[in-house]
Amino acid sequence: MSVELHLLDLSGRLEDPVEPYLKYFTEERRAAILRYRFPSDRNRTVWTELLARWLIAQRTGLDLRDILIARDAQGKPYWAGGSGLHLSLSHSGFWAACTLGTEPNGVDVETARRIDLNIARHFFLPEEYEKLIALSSNATEEWRQAFLRYWTLKESCLKCLGTGLSGDLRKVDCAALLRGEGPVMGLSSLKGRNFDLPVGGVAGIVSTGTLPGCVKYNIVQEIIKE
Numbered sequence: 001m002s003v004e005l006h007l008l009d010l011s012g013r014l015e016d017p018v019e020p021y022l023k024y025f026t027e028e029r030r031a032a033i034l035r036y037r038f039p040s041d042r043n044r045t046v047w048t049e050l051l052a053r054w055l056i057a058q059r060t061g062l063d064l065r066d067i068l069i070a071r072d073a074q075g076k077p078y079w080a081g082g083s084g085l086h087l088s089l090s091h092s093g094f095w096a097a098c099t100l101g102t103e104p105n106g107v108d109v110e111t112a113r114r115i116d117l118n119i120a121r122h123f124f125l126p127e128e129y130e131k132l133i134a135l136s137s138n139a140t141e142e143w144r145q146a147f148l149r150y151w152t153l154k155e156s157c158l159k160c161l162g163t164g165l166s167g168d169l170r171k172v173d174c175a176a177l178l179r180g181e182g183p184v185m186g187l188s189s190l191k192g193r194n195f196d197l198p199v200g201g202v203a204g205i206v207s208t209g210t211l212p213g214c215v216k217y218n219i220v221q222e223i224i225k226e
Contacts, residue, residue: 002210003101005195005203007109008051008218011094014040021046021224024053024064047220048089048096052077054223055100056085064223076162088159095201103209106159108152112200115147123169124150145202149194150174152204157190160206177206 016039022030025046036042053067056079060067069087070080077089086104090097093111117136120129128150135143154172177192192206195215205211 002212003099003103003105003205003207004055004216005107005205005212005214006051006055006098006100006216006218007197007203008047008096008098008220008223009094010043010047010091010096010220013047013220014043014094016043018042018046021050024050026068044091044096047223048091048098050223051096051218052079052087052089052098052100055098056082056087059085072162074162076159088156090155090159090203093199093201095197095203097203099205099207101207101209103207104160104162105205105207105209106156106161107203107205108155108159109197109201109203110148110152111197112144115144117147120147120150123154125170125173128174145196145200148202149204152194152202153177153192153206154204156192156204156206160190160208 018033025033033042033045036045049069050064052069053064056067057064068080069077071077077087079085079087084102086101088099088105088107090107090109092109095109095111097107097109099105099107117132120132132143132146135146153174154169157172157177177190180191189208190206191211192204193211195203197203203215
């Protein structure tokens with residue numbers, strides 16, 4: 001099975017109270033969610049995890065309450081008590097993202113934001129940084145989109161490897177990932193792809209398995225019948 005990339009549209013939902021949905025979470029997880037100061041952060045956290053549970057439920061017939069998403073020592077999410085499925089989670093702006101497949105995978109989604117080229121100078125490969133500099137001199141916004149494509153691939157790669165941001169972004173070669181030619185950080189089978197999203201967002205996905213050819217868009221009403 002190829003890795004699937006699902007995005008959940010949270011527009012109009014980010015300021016809603018999350019309390020009606022906390023019944024799906026353990027007491028410990030509820031406390032962690034409520035520690036977020038802003039409703040938008042609570043909603044992104046809640047709905048990203050519910051998206052993952054819903055996708056697993058679609059494949060297993062289990063109830064949302066019976067699916068627990070846990071995290072390992074590096075913060076990588078996994079289905080506790082399940083086997084055979086690998087998942088990754090991300091959220092930004094009004095997008096929640098989840099990848100699911102039988103092979104290791106990682107996803108990152110980013111939306112338009114203030115971008116500093118100094119970040120690229122410190123964390124990107126020299127050729128990646130030079131390309132951004134060349135694009136930024138053309139008086140267009142293309143360099144910002146290119147930055148997000150690089151960044152999402154790099155984060156997705158570290159998530160796929162299970163290192164999180166404790167890994168080294170500078171060792172992730174985006175061109176090699178896009179060609180499906182690793183090696184990247186010791187693995188030769190990693191492949192990556194970007195998807196441009198509405199309103200300037202970008203998703204990146206990396207996996208050892210077959211990458212998706214498209215994004216599957218979902219709405220909240222599919223997950224929780226309201």
